[in-house]
Amino acid sequence: MSRFAEPMARLIDELKKLPGVGSKSAQRLAFHILRSSEEDASALAGAIHEVKASLRLCSVCNNITDVDPCVYCSSPTRNQRLICVVEEPTNIAAVEKTRHYNGVYHVLHGSISPIHGVGPEQLRISNLMKRVEDEQADEVILATNPTVEGEATATYLSGQLRRAGLKVTRIATGIPAGSDIEYADEITMLKAMEGRREL
Numbered sequence: 470m471s472r473f474a475e476p477m478a479r480l481i482d483e484l485k486k487l488p489g490v491g492s493k494s495a496q497r498l499a500f501h502i503l504r505s506s507e508e509d510a511s512a513l514a515g516a517i518h519e520v521k522a523s524l525r526l527c528s529v530c531n532n533i534t535d536v537d538p539c540v541y542c543s544s545p546t547r548n549q550r551l552i553c554v555v556e557e558p559t560n561i562a563a564v565e566k567t568r569h570y571n572g573v574y575h576v577l578h579g580s581i582s583p584i585h586g587v588g589p590e591q592l593r594i595s596n597l598m599k600r601v602e603d604e605q606a607d608e609v610i611l612a613t614n615p616t617v618e619g620e621a622t623a624t625y626l627s628g629q630l631r632r633a634g635l636k637v638t639r640i641a642t643g644i645p646a647g648s649d650i651e652y653a654d655e656i657t658m659l660k661a662m663e664g665r666r667e668l
Contacts, residue, residue, distance in 0.1 A: 477503070529600070531576040531593045533558045541573050548572045550607040554597065554626065556580050556614055564612060572610070575600070580618040581625055587618075589625055597626075601633045608636040615642040615660065 473481065477499055484495035502510055526532070527539035534540070541547060541561075551572030553564060556579060564570050577592045600606055609630050613619035623639055630637045643661025644653050653661070 526576075529596070530574050531558075531578060531596070532561065532574055544573075546571070550605065551610070552597070552600065552606050552608070553610040553612050555612050556619065556622070560612065560614075575609075577613075577622065580613055580616070580622040582618045582621075592622070594626070594629070598629065598633075601630060601635055606635060608638060610638050610640065612640045 472478070480499045480502065481492070481495045484490055484498050485492060487495075490498070502513065505513075523535050524533050525535075525537065527534045527537055527542055529538045529542040532539045532541065536543070542549075548571050552575050553570060553572055554575045554577065555561060555564070556577050558576050558578075561574055561576070564574075575593075575597045577594065577597075579587055579592050581587060581589060581592070597609075601609070609626075611623040611626055613622045613626075627637050627639070641660075641664035643657060643664050644650055650658070650661075
């Protein structure tokens, strides 16, 4: 087994902590960094430091931002009374790609997962309920992932939000555009049938 110099071994160990990066990928990245110029390596280190120093959570929606409130919550052109609930900040990009949603967001930073010890109290639900209680919403769209955990989260939130007399909707799920229905599993096909609409 080859041994690396201590600084290289430490860099590889740190890179392996990144999601989706195994030992081989960490080694490739570490050697790429080693071969890169001093300026490029400093720029990478500076960018990592700046992300940690400058970014925080929006006090309204929990999105990652460098200004508070974030660009969505402070936008005068967005419908502030339409809230789309997502599990992670990265989910916002998927909704934004449609170019048809003009409301605001609420980021939970996870989903209910009893197996992993994550209950509603570990998620960022309290400021969502405060927004609703302050009558700052007409509709809440539950855009959690179509997984067991995402469905459990949507069911829990639906119960909490309906008590407030709010319109609560769930994103439709089903057959992805451009795919063949013969390859759809039974749950995907069931969701597609349940989410059908009149033409």
